[in-house]
Amino acid sequence: MTTVTADDLRExxxxxxxxxxxxxxxxxxxxxxxxxxGLAWVHFPVGLGGLGAPRGLQAVVNAExxxxxxxDNNPPRIGIGLGMAAPTILKFGTDEQKHRFLRPLWTGxxxxxxxxxxxxxxxxxxxxxxxxxRDGDDWVVTGQKVWTSGAHSARWAILIARTDPDLPKxxxxxxxxxxxxxxxxxxxxLRQITGEAEFNEVFLTEVRIPDAxxxxxxxxxxxxxxxxxMNERVAIGGGAMPREGGLIGIVADTWRKRPELRTPDLHDxxxxxxxxxxxxxxxxxxxxxxxxxGAPGPEGSAMKLAFARLNQAISGLEVELLGEExxxxxxxxxxxxxxxxxxGRDAGYRYLRAKGNSIEGxxxxxxxxxxxxxxxxxxxxxxxxxDIAWKDLPR
Amino acid sequence: MTSPDLLYSxxxxxxxxxxxxxxxxxCPPTAVLARCEGDRPHDLPLWSTxxxxxxLAGLLVPEALGGHGASAREAAxxxxxxxAAITPVPFLSSAVLATSALLACRGAEPELTSLASGxxxxxxxxxxxxxxxxxxxxGVRADEDGVLTGRVGSVPxxxxxxxxxxxxxGPDGPxxxxxxxDAGGVDRSAPVPLDLTRPIADISFEQAPGRxxxxxxxxEPALERALLTGAGLLASEQLGIAQWCLETTVAYxxxxxxxxxxxxSFQSLKHRLADLWLELVSARAAARNAADAxxxxxxxxxxxxxxxxxxxxPAAVRAAEECVQLHGGIGMTWEHPAHLFLKRAKADExxxxxPGRHRAxxxxxxxxxx
Ligand SMILES: Cc1cc2nc3c(=O)[nH]c(=O)nc-3n(C[C@H](O)[C@H](O)[C@H](O)COP(=O)(O)OP(=O)(O)OC[C@H]3O[C@@H](n4cnc5c(N)ncnc54)[C@H](O)[C@@H]3O)c2cc1C
Numbered sequence: 001m002t003t004v005t006a007d008d009l010r011e012x013x014x015x016x017x018x019x020x021x022x023x024x025x026x027x028x029x030x031x032x033x034x035x036x037x038g039l040a041w042v043h044f045p046v047g048l049g050g051l052g053a054p055r056g057l058q059a060v061v062n063a064e065x066x067x068x069x070x071x072d073n074n075p076p077r078i079g080i081g082l083g084m085a086a087p088t089i090l091k092f093g094t095d096e097q098k099h100r101f102l103r104p105l106w107t108g109x110x111x112x113x114x115x116x117x118x119x120x121x122x123x124x125x126x127x128x129x130x131x132x133x134r135d136g137d138d139w140v141v142t143g144q145k146v147w148t149s150g151a152h153s154a155r156w157a158i159l160i161a162r163t164d165p166d167l168p169k170x171x172x173x174x175x176x177x178x179x180x181x182x183x184x185x186x187x188x189x190l191r192q193i194t195g196e197a198e199f200n201e202v203f204l205t206e207v208r209i210p211d212a213x214x215x216x217x218x219x220x221x222x223x224x225x226x227x228x229x230m231n232e233r234v235a236i237g238g239g240a241m242p243r244e245g246g247l248i249g250i251v252a253d254t255w256r257k258r259p260e261l262r263t264p265d266l267h268d269x270x271x272x273x274x275x276x277x278x279x280x281x282x283x284x285x286x287x288x289x290x291x292x293x294g295a296p297g298p299e300g301s302a303m304k305l306a307f308a309r310l311n312q313a314i315s316g317l318e319v320e321l322l323g324e325e326x327x328x329x330x331x332x333x334x335x336x337x338x339x340x341x342x343x344g345r346d347a348g349y350r351y352l353r354a355k356g357n358s359i360e361g362x363x364x365x366x367x368x369x370x371x372x373x374x375x376x377x378x379x380x381x382x383x384x385x386x387d388i389a390w391k392d393l394p395r
Numbered sequence: 396m397t398s399p400d401l402l403y404s405x406x407x408x409x410x411x412x413x414x415x416x417x418x419x420x421x422c423p424p425t426a427v428l429a430r431c432e433g434d435r436p437h438d439l440p441l442w443s444t445x446x447x448x449x450x451l452a453g454l455l456v457p458e459a460l461g462g463h464g465a466s467a468r469e470a471a472x473x474x475x476x477x478x479a480a481i482t483p484v485p486f487l488s489s490a491v492l493a494t495s496a497l498l499a500c501r502g503a504e505p506e507l508t509s510l511a512s513g514x515x516x517x518x519x520x521x522x523x524x525x526x527x528x529x530x531x532x533x534g535v536r537a538d539e540d541g542v543l544t545g546r547v548g549s550v551p552x553x554x555x556x557x558x559x560x561x562x563x564x565g566p567d568g569p570x571x572x573x574x575x576x577d578a579g580g581v582d583r584s585a586p587v588p589l590d591l592t593r594p595i596a597d598i599s600f601e602q603a604p605g606r607x608x609x610x611x612x613x614x615e616p617a618l619e620r621a622l623l624t625g626a627g628l629l630a631s632e633q634l635g636i637a638q639w640c641l642e643t644t645v646a647y648x649x650x651x652x653x654x655x656x657x658x659x660s661f662q663s664l665k666h667r668l669a670d671l672w673l674e675l676v677s678a679r680a681a682a683r684n685a686a687d688a689x690x691x692x693x694x695x696x697x698x699x700x701x702x703x704x705x706x707x708x709p710a711a712v713r714a715a716e717e718c719v720q721l722h723g724g725i726g727m728t729w730e731h732p733a734h735l736f737l738k739r740a741k742a743d744e745x746x747x748x749x750p751g752r753h754r755a756x757x758x759x760x761x762x763x764x765x
Contacts, residue, residue: 240398252761252763255763256762256763262765264765267758267763267765268751268754270763271705271754271755271757271758271763272754274757274761274763275702275705275706275754275757276677276706278702279677279678279680279681279702279706280677282399282401282677282680282681282683282684283676283677283679283680283681285398285399285401285680286401286402286676286679286680286683289400289401289402290402299676302672302673302676305669305673306673306677365666367669368665368666368669368670369662369665369666369669371669371672371673372665372666372668372669372672373665375669375672376645376665376668376669376672377645377649378645378648378649378657378659378660378664378665378668379649379656379657379659379660380660381660381661381662382656382660
């Protein structure tokens with residue numbers, strides 16, 4: 001097998017653009033053609049939007065297409081699909097599932113959400129109680145999920161449910177793809193501290209899921225979910241970006257444009273955060289270089305931890321820097337946005353939304369547990385929940 | 396700007412393992428501790444092996460002059476290992492600081508050749524605390540014949556240098572001179588250092604004969620280049636220190652039992668170590684970035700160096716402080732080597748510009764003025 005080079009990719013981009021002029025082609029048509037040309041995610045296999053090329057070469061494709069002003073798939077709108085569902089489907093899905101789901105997922109024609117957390121199972125996700133019971137070729141699913149981001153815009157969900165309550169909690173779980181338009185799925189908004197409702201609670205009442213929509217083996221859902229969670233942390237920890245590409249860039253801009261806001265104390269704190277942000281960016285870059293060929297390991301969790309702390313510190317500094325303006329907020333009206341956009345909003349929103357960064361995708365406390373146990377090999381706290389049947393756990 | 400290569404190459408990994416195995420054999424912390432109280436705190440036999448057999452003395456010297464023609468990336472890897480073993484050898488002072496200054500001067504080939512062979516050890520005659528953005532030092536004066544008079548304090552490894560590279564103000568302005576320490580007129584004394592593993596010397600020149608290497612217009616950038624290179628590579632030494640401190644602490648907490656369980660199973664400690672590990676991972680990226688920028692002669696090197704110092708210096712200090720604290724009573728003893736790392740880390744924080752100074756420098760470089 002010959003390896004794909006940057007020049008091959010440029011050639012393929014040229015061919016794509018020649019056949020589908022982005023100026024005159026419908027956006028979805030263009031994105032489908034890009035997927036079929038293997039230029040969606042070049043590290044994916046041929047036939048599934050990729051070319052089996054090194055992951056690092058994606059940047060070449062993106063740059064060429066951006067130069068040609070071609071439409072992109074608006075990644076922030078479909079982050080859960082791209083960052084979590086897709087790698088899990090790729091690793092555990094059947095051929096049929098891969099071909100059914102990946103293309104519209106990538107083009108954004110079908111948005112995905114994540115039905116993992118429950119009122120009684122957050123950090124202790126493996127304690128989840130939503131039940132899936134086999135009935136012929138279907139599973140019948142009943143339970144309640146919560147904090148489901150974007151459930152109101154989603155066509156599909158990745159879902160974990162309990163298929164065997166008699167086994168210890170990690171073992172009786174199975175992973176499914178759930179149709180959000182199926183009868184019995186009810187989505188209700190949950191308003192957040194920002195005023196809007198990005199997340200929801202989702203009630204599942206005897207929802208029928210065909211067995212063909214199971215990902216991985218029955219009872220193997222916890223292992224499948226690990227792939228999702230590792231990828232989620234990497235996705236939240238951020239992709240490649242230029243210097244000052246994150247929230248620090250917004251504060252730095254304000255600092256440069258508005259000398260009247262400057263004080264020595266703020267200056268010192270700004271520079272400290274600039275250093276931390278730039279070093280974290282480089283650490284992320286180093287991690288990407290390490291991962292160029294492999295899969296995300298627990299180090300990805302470390303980046304998510306750093307990202308949460310930084311975002312919170314920087315957005316906090318920004319509100320303070322703005323002084324009197326920091327007393328105002330854009331608006332508290334209840335919305336149901338389908339995108340999280342840190343950059344396009346005001347400082348108060350950034351400050352409040354960043355609070356979720358250390359909760360979503362595994363809290364910072366849980367991430368520290370993971371690092372200390374899986375990376376440093378420190379012993380776990382004494383536990384009393386590992387070897388007893390889920391149904392007998394104290395609640 | 397192309398993205399920096401932040402990984403280690405195979406050649407760098409090989410270099411690391413040969414340095415590491417030599418140090419494991421010849422320089423365990425117990426030996427460093429025993430030596431640093433004696434009247435010969437430097438391990439010159441070890442330095443001779445490192446310098447000649449592994450060729451570290453001439454690592455940065457071009458092959459044509461008998462060196463290895465390696466880059467800052469390789470020197471950085473060596474410093475990680477030397478830091479992780481707090482090795483009392485004059486690598487940073489001779490093979491990095493003095494060598495970089497000489498490399499930036501024209502006509503220093505004879506000195507560089509002697510350094511590369513390991514026959515001569517040099518020191519840059521500036522205080523360890525000197526920073527690349529500082530004013531040109533004015534403590535030593537030179538006359539028109541290159542005869543030096545004056546004083547410079549806290550010169551790292553100054554006591555074991557055969558050759559000093561001295562910034563001095565001559566009749567026409569700033570100059571860089573070389574002075575043999577065995578020539579008359581050079582007097583060296585050794586103050587009691589905070590960091591026992593990198594001794595410092597106070598040096599006075601009384602009509603000491605020097606050789607002019609670079610005059611006004613060349614001496615300043617040569618000195619700046621040396622101090623910038625030194626600061627950038629010091630970050631890798633700091634990384635090595637932090638790495639030792641974290642590894643040693645983790646190993647101890649797995650083993651030490653209190654309340655009928657390993658203390659390393661207590662979450663408050665686990666979380667502290669997780670944070671420390673995150674800092675270590677970050678420090679590695681910052682140090683590699685600086686080494687890569689220096690190696691590539693990147694225009695971004697001043698930013699990369701200031702960034703690495705602003706981050707790695709406090710990271711090493713924190714790792715060493717946590718190492719002492721989490722060892723409990725034993726961490727407070729003279730017998731346990733933790734204090735050697737603490738002292739090195741703290742001295743390194745002042746070395747070649749404090750973190751605050753590097754932050755201020757960054758403010759200028761990236762357009763965030765106060
Ligand atoms: C903005 C946002 C979006 C989200 N989107 C989604 C989504 O789309 N899909 C989805 O499934 N979930 C989503 N979540 C849910 C998120 O994954 C959970 O909130 C998170 O895992 C924490 O669970 P919990 O809320 O039940 O808190 P709990 O687990 O009850 O935690 C409460 C506190 O205890 C701490 N804690 C718990 N266990 C330990 C321990 N062992 N050691 C130390 N401290 C501990 C936690 O860190 C936390 O501070 C979202 C959350 C937020 C904030």
